[in-house]
Amino acid sequence: MGPGVDDVSVPSPILGLVEWFEVGEEQRVERVVEGLRELAVRHLRTGVSWADWYREDGRDWYDWLLPRLASEFELLPCVVYTPPSIAVMPKTAAPPRRPLDYADFIDLLITSHGDCFEHVELWNEPNNIGEWDWRLDLDWTAFTEMIKAAAFWVRERGKRSVLGGMSPLDPNWLDLLAVRGALRDVDVIGIHGFPGTWEVAWEGWPVNVAKVKEVLERHQLAPEIWITEAGYSTWRNDEFGQVRELLTALDAPVERLYWYAAEDLLPERDTVGGYHTDVRHYHIGIHDTGGEPKLLARLWRDGGLDLVRQAGRFDARPLRPVRSPTTLITGGAGFVGCNVADRLLLEGGRVRVLDNLARPGAEQNLGWLAGRHPGRLEVQVGDVRDPVAVHEAVRDVSSVFHFAAQVAVTTSLERPERDFAVNLGGTVELLEALRRLPEPPPVLFTSTNKVYGSLDDLDLELDHDRWLPCDPLVRAHGIDERRPLDFCTPYGCSKGAADQYVLDYAASFEVPSVVFRMSCIYGPHQHGNEDQGWVAHFVLRALAGLPITVYGDGCQVRDVLFVDDLVEAMLLAQRHVHSPEVGGQAFNIGGGPPNAVSLLEVLEVLAGLRGRKVETRLAPMRKGDQRYYVSNTRRFGAATGWEPQVGIEEGIEALYRWLLDRQGPRRVERAGVH
Numbered sequence: 001m002g003p004g005v006d007d008v009s010v011p012s013p014i015l016g017l018v019e020w021f022e023v024g025e026e027q028r029v030e031r032v033v034e035g036l037r038e039l040a041v042r043h044l045r046t047g048v049s050w051a052d053w054y055r056e057d058g059r060d061w062y063d064w065l066l067p068r069l070a071s072e073f074e075l076l077p078c079v080v081y082t083p084p085s086i087a088v089m090p091k092t093a094a095p096p097r098r099p100l101d102y103a104d105f106i107d108l109l110i111t112s113h114g115d116c117f118e119h120v121e122l123w124n125e126p127n128n129i130g131e132w133d134w135r136l137d138l139d140w141t142a143f144t145e146m147i148k149a150a151a152f153w154v155r156e157r158g159k160r161s162v163l164g165g166m167s168p169l170d171p172n173w174l175d176l177l178a179v180r181g182a183l184r185d186v187d188v189i190g191i192h193g194f195p196g197t198w199e200v201a202w203e204g205w206p207v208n209v210a211k212v213k214e215v216l217e218r219h220q221l222a223p224e225i226w227i228t229e230a231g232y233s234t235w236r237n238d239e240f241g242q243v244r245e246l247l248t249a250l251d252a253p254v255e256r257l258y259w260y261a262a263e264d265l266l267p268e269r270d271t272v273g274g275y276h277t278d279v280r281h282y283h284i285g286i287h288d289t290g291g292e293p294k295l296l297a298r299l300w301r302d303g304g305l306d307l308v309r310q311a312g313r314f315d316a317r318p319l320r321p322v323r324s325p326t327t328l329i330t331g332g333a334g335f336v337g338c339n340v341a342d343r344l345l346l347e348g349g350r351v352r353v354l355d356n357l358a359r360p361g362a363e364q365n366l367g368w369l370a371g372r373h374p375g376r377l378e379v380q381v382g383d384v385r386d387p388v389a390v391h392e393a394v395r396d397v398s399s400v401f402h403f404a405a406q407v408a409v410t411t412s413l414e415r416p417e418r419d420f421a422v423n424l425g426g427t428v429e430l431l432e433a434l435r436r437l438p439e440p441p442p443v444l445f446t447s448t449n450k451v452y453g454s455l456d457d458l459d460l461e462l463d464h465d466r467w468l469p470c471d472p473l474v475r476a477h478g479i480d481e482r483r484p485l486d487f488c489t490p491y492g493c494s495k496g497a498a499d500q501y502v503l504d505y506a507a508s509f510e511v512p513s514v515v516f517r518m519s520c521i522y523g524p525h526q527h528g529n530e531d532q533g534w535v536a537h538f539v540l541r542a543l544a545g546l547p548i549t550v551y552g553d554g555c556q557v558r559d560v561l562f563v564d565d566l567v568e569a570m571l572l573a574q575r576h577v578h579s580p581e582v583g584g585q586a587f588n589i590g591g592g593p594p595n596a597v598s599l600l601e602v603l604e605v606l607a608g609l610r611g612r613k614v615e616t617r618l619a620p621m622r623k624g625d626q627r628y629y630v631s632n633t634r635r636f637g638a639a640t641g642w643e644p645q646v647g648i649e650e651g652i653e654a655l656y657r658w659l660l661d662r663q664g665p666r667r668v669e670r671a672g673v674h
Contacts, residue, residue, distance in 0.1 A: 012250045012251075012305075013226075013227070013250065013252065013254050013255055013256050013257040014043060014255065014256045014257070015041070015043070015250065015256075015257050015259065015305075016041060016042070016043025016044055016045060016073075016074075016076070016256065016257070016258045016259070017036055017039075017041050017043070017044055017045070017258065017259055017260075017261070017262050017286075018044075018045045018046070018229060018231075018258050018259065018260040018261045018262070019032050019044065019045075019046060019261050019262035019263060020046055020047035020261075021046065021047075021065065022269075023052055023055065023057060023058055023061045024057070024061065026064070028263075029065065029068065029069070031263075031291045032262045032263060032291070033068075033069070033072050034291075035262060035263075035287055035291050035293070035297070036072070036073070036262060037072065038301045039297065039300045039301055040304070041073070042073055042074055043073060043074045043076070043256070043258070044069060044072075044073035044074070044075055044076070045075075045076040045077075045078060045121070045228060045229075045258040046065075046069060046075065046076070046077060046078065047077070047078050047079075047080060047124070048062065048066075048077040048078065048079045048080075048109065049080065049081045049092075050079060050080065050081050050082060050083060050102070050105050051081040051082060051083045051084065051092045052081070053083075053105070054083050054085075062112075062113070063112070063113075066113045066116045066117075067113070067116055069116070070113075070115075070116035070117065074117075074118070075116055075117045076117065076119050076120075076121055076162065076228075076258070077109070077116075077117055077120060077121065078121035078123075078124050078162075078164060078228075079102075079105070079106060079109065079120060079121065079122065079123070080123050080124045080131060080164075081093070081131075082094055082095065082096050082102075083096075086098070086101060088136055088142075089133075089136060091133070093129065093130055093131055093132055093133040094133055094136055095132075095133075095136055095137045095142035095143065095146070096142070096146070099142050099143075099145035099146040099149065100145070100146075100149050102146040102149070102150050103146070103149035103150040103152070103153045106120060106122075106150045106153055106154060107153055107157065110154070110157045110159060114157065114158075114159065117159070118159060118160060119159065119160045119161070119162050119187070119188065120150075120154050120159055120160070120161055120162065121161075121162040121163075121164050121190065121228065122146075122147050122150050122151060122154075122161055122162065122163055122164060122186075123143075123146075123147070123163075123164045124164040124229075125164060125165065125166060125167050125192060125229075126143055126164065126166060126173075127166045127167070127170060127173070128167065130271075130274075140173070140176060140177070144176075144177055144180045144182045147163060147177065147182045147186075148180070148181060148182040148184075148185075151163070151182070151183075151184075151185040151186045152184075152185045154185070155185045155187075160187040160188065161185065161186050161187050161188070162186075162187065162188040162189075162190050162226065162228060163177075163183070163186045163188070163189055163190060164190050164192075164228065165189070165190035165191045165192035165227075165228055165229065166192065167192035167193065167194065167198070167229070168192075168193070168198075168199060168201070169191060169192070169193070169208050169211060169212070171211045171212065171214070171215050174189070174212065174215045175215050175218070175219075178215060178216070178218075178219040178221065179219075183216075183219070183221055183223070184221075186221075186223050187223050187224065188223050188224045188225070188226050188256075189212055189216070189223050189224070189225050189226070190226050190227070190228030190229070191205075191208055191209065191212060191225065191226070191227050191228065191254070192227070192228060192229040192230065193205065193208060193227065193229075193230050193249075194230065194231055194232065194233075194260075195232075195245055195248070196232055196241055196244075196245055197231065197232055197233045197280055197284070198280070205227070205248065205249060205251070205252035205253075205254075206252065206253060209225055209252060209253050209254060212225055213225070224254075224255045224256075225253075225254050225255065226254055226255055226256040226257070226258070227249060227252060227254050227256070227257045227258065228256075228258050229258060229260045230245070230246075230249045230257065230258070230259060230260060231245075231259060231260035231261060231284045232244075232245040232246075232284070233280040233281070233283045233284045234283045234284070234294060235279050235280045235282070235283040236383075236385075236386045236388065237356070237383040237385040237386050238382065238383060238386055238389065239294045239295035239296065239356060239357075239358070239383065240295060240311075240356065240357065240381040240382065242286060242294065242295065242296040243295060243296050243299065243308055243311055243312050243381075244312060246259055246296060246308065247308065247309060247312045250305075259286070260284060261284055261285050261286070262285055262286065262287060263285040263286075263287045263288070263289060263291065264282060264283055264284065264285035264287070264288050264289045265281055265282045265283075265284070265285070265289070266282075266289050267282060267289075286300075295311075295356065295357055295358060296308065298358075298360065299311050299357075299363070302360065307363065310363065310367070311357060311363050311381075314357070314363070314366055314370070314379045314381050325349065325350070325397075325398030325399070326349075326350045326351065326352050326378070326396060326397050326398060327344055327349055327350070327351050327352070327397065327398065327399045327400070327401065328351075328352045328354060328393055328394060328397040328399070328400045328401070328441075329341050329351060329352070329353050329354070329400075329401045329403065330354045330355070330384055330393070330400070330401070330402050330403055330404035330426075330430065331354075331355055331402075331403035331404035331405060332351065332352075332353030332354065332355050332366075332369075332401075332403070333353060333355035333357060333359075333362035333363070333365050333366040333369075334355065334359060334362060334365070334403055334404075335361075335365070335521070335523075335525050335526040335527070335533065335563070336403055336446065336521060336563065336566065336567075337353070337355070337365075337401070337403045338365040338366070338368070338369055338525050339523065339524070339525060339563045339564070339566075339567050340401055340403075340567050340570060341353060341369055341377070342369060342372065342373075343567050343571070345369070345372070345373040345376055345377060349376070350376045350377075350378070351373075351376065351377055351378070352378040352379075352380060352393065352397060353366065353369070353377065353378070353379050353380065354380045354382055354384070354389065354390075354393040354404065355379075355380075355381065355382075355404065356381065356382060356383040356384075356404075357381060359407075359527070360527055361525075361527030364527070365525050366379060368525070380392065380393055383404075383426070384404045384422065384426030384427070384429055384430055385421055385422060385425055385426050385429065387429055387433075390426075390429050390430055390433045391433055393433075394430070394433045394434055394437065394441075397441050398441050399441050399442050399443075399444075399574055400430070400434065400441055400442070400443040400444070401443075401444050401446075401570065401574075402427065402430055402443055402444065402445045402446070402502075403446050404422070404426060405422060405423050405426075405446070405495070406418060406419045406422040406423055406491070406494070407491075407532040408491065408532045409450070409489050409491045409492075409622070409623070409624050410622070411491075412489055412490035412491035412494065413489060413490060413491075413623065416490035419490045419491055419494050420490065420493075420494050422494075423491070423494035423495050423497075423498050424494045424497045424498045424501070427445065427498035427501060427502065428498075428501055430443070431443075431501060431502065431505045431509075431511060434505075434511050435505065435509045435511055440509075440510070440511045440512065441512070442512035442513065442514070442574060442577040442578075442583075443502065443511065443512070443513050443514075444513075444514045444515075444516065444570055444573055444574060444577075445498065445499065445502040445513065445514070445515050445516070446516050446518055447495050447496070447498070447499035447502075447515050447516060447517045447518065447586065448491075448492070448495045448496075448517060448518060449479075449517055449518065449519050449588070449590070449626070449629050449631070450487075450488065450489065450491060450492035450495060450496070450624065451485050451486075451487060451492060451495060451496035451499055451517055452479065452483050452484075452485065452486055452517075452626075452629075453485075453486030453487065453488040453492065453624075454486075454488050454624055454625065454626055455479075455626045455627070455628065455629065458471075458474070458627075458628060459471065460627055460628055462555060465554070465555055465598050465600040465601055466555055466557050466596075466598045466601070467555050467556060467557055467598075467627045467628045468557065468628065469628060475593075476593065477592075477593065477632045477634060478559065478588070478590075478592055478593055478596075478630035478631050478632035478633070479588060479629065479630060479631065479632055480588060480632035480634070480635065481517070481586055481587065481588055481632075481635060485500075488623075488624045489623060489624040491624070492624060499515050499517070499586060502515050503515060503584060503585075503586060506583065506584035507584060512577045512578060512583055512584075513577070513583070513584060514573045514574075514577055514582055514583065514584075514585060514586075514587070515585070515586035515587070516569070516570070516573070516586075516587055516589040517586055517587065517588050517589065517631075518561075518566070518589050518590065519558060519559045519560070519561060519588070519589065519590025519591065519629060519630070519631045520534070520535060520558045520559070520560045520561065520590065520591075521560075521561050521562075521563055521566050522535035522536060522560055522561070522562065522563065522651065522652070522655055523562050523563030523564065523651065523654065523655055523658075524563065524654070524655065524658040525563075525658075526563070526655070528540060535560060535602065535652065535655065536655060536659065538602060538603070538606060538614075539606065539652070539655055539656050539659050540659060541614075542606045542609075542610055542614045542656075543610075543656075543659060543660060546615075547614075547615040547616060547617050548603065548614055548615070548616050548617070549616075549617045549618075549619050550599055550600075550603075550616055550617070550618055550619070551618075551619050551620065551621050551622050551625065552599075552618070552619075552620075552621040552625060552627070553618065554598065554599045554600040554603070554616070554618065555598050555599070555600060555627070556598060556599055556625070556626070556627050556628070557596050557597065557598050557627070557628045557629070557630060558590075558596070558597065558598075558599075558629060558630070559590040559591040559592050559593065559595050559596045559597075559629070559630040559631050560590070560591050560595050560597055560602075560648060560651070561589070561590045561591040561595060561644060562591075562644070562645075562646035562650075562651035562654070564645075564646060565591075565644040565645055565646055566589065568642065568645075569589055569636065569640075569642050572640040572641070572642050573587075573636075573640070575640075576639060576640055579639070581638075581639040582636075582639050582640065587633070587635060587636040588631040588632055588633060588635075588636075589631060589633060589636065590630065590631030590633065591631070591644050591648075592630065592631055592632070592633045592643075592644065593630055594644070594647075595644060595647065595648055596630045597648050602652065603616060605648070605649055605652050605653075606652070606656070609652070609653060609656050
């Protein structure tokens, strides 16, 4: 049995993945193998090109590829593409002039590498003109002869044959092959389907399986039925769609399921239909082109299909219409978002969460919220880059908290285009959806202190374990909103530009708005890592007894703010959004000078909680880091009466106890701060 989850009533099919490789892609092969090893995948469907086999370097490639893959997986080779030199026209999708040549090649493949597989798939999507040009075989005579001979020979050689599926399914074609006797030696019928991506008249897997069974029963045939190719394209950034459609396919009444595909298609690669004829082809992997996991792969890796199924239960379920207002929280499954949602729900409000679950721990936060507040929490798993998801999310809401973002400086340096698309593109998408409403609800946007750059012009002096400003006013009160914007790093640019768009939509389109330029927030439900949520990550490392990497000398100063105090500030901002002192304004929000602390001082607090010193390692400061940043919050306090209530030691201890209770000592990634 594969990594599928057993069900008491209907066993899940064996689950495998699909990935095809070009000649010479050794490095990509190893990356895919490693990625599938993390998922505990044991079944792989891959292509064997009859045409490439006879290239100068083709035989050597398959002599390496097939044993390499067979050492990790139960392999299903799909043999396709005619050598142009023996085709009726010089292209790989043309029928061979002599159909029996295909069976001869299958025989050669079994002789050469039969120890690498038990099943052989005979061709792929013959109604796809890029795979089989049926215009050159209008009555399917050549194809029928080819499959009939190949299936016979596969059985003679002690292997089992799989007939590649059509997409979309055509039972009339299958009936034609059965009438001609081509299915007599076929052991497995494959079905392809891409609901939500290419299928325009989708009736569901059970209906398609029933159509195949009807043809087989009519001809008294009993091959197994597999789904040999199913998938979902994330071209609209709808990564949850892959989760949803995989779970649906896992309920299909078939013996085996191959999910397409392990990785996205590189932009420079041609698809079967031609170069970039359809953008959907390029976003159908469960990993991106660099092997980074999308939502499905991350959930699968972190908790197997049990976690995938758990996340699948978060699909959108609209609340019953009532008169009480609903608040939209984008990124509502994140650290700040779930704390705001909890507070609103405890006060009797109704909340709609829009979150793509990209961040590890989001599904835990969402599960906690759903368990605490049944009936008043609506979950829409979606992405702010998806205009359809955003349009649905803003429906009938009375207020908006916009937290959805790419949150790490380091990630923005690695993938600046994604950082731009999420932070700026997603924000404008939301603002446009709000602007088009008859009465735009107020929106609070969380910006960052990174909009002020690295603050290199700020004169500092070292005072024991702290860098402090030489300017006595800055030292006493922190940095206020009069500080010129100085975007640094792609993250600073994207958040800063979004910050300005929010303020401009308030001025130009009368969308009631407030911007919080936040310092370091910490507290329960923060699953910190090296790039964001450094206080929580320090705690996690300390709990696990692992060394903490500090970037810089550790004397960097931040004003930390406990999340309960932030939530209070946010609710006050929403209540005052229509006042000129608050609406259309940006505020620096953090713990302020009373809660300013250096990294080394945080480590001392942790040492006191643990009863022993925390091991640390120093590393060079990272790009965009600030040696000193403390928020001057007096302007917001004067407008609303807000001031932080939770002190540093009290807050860190609360976070420590929460993580100890829920996480326990465990192995985590290297910690740091930026």
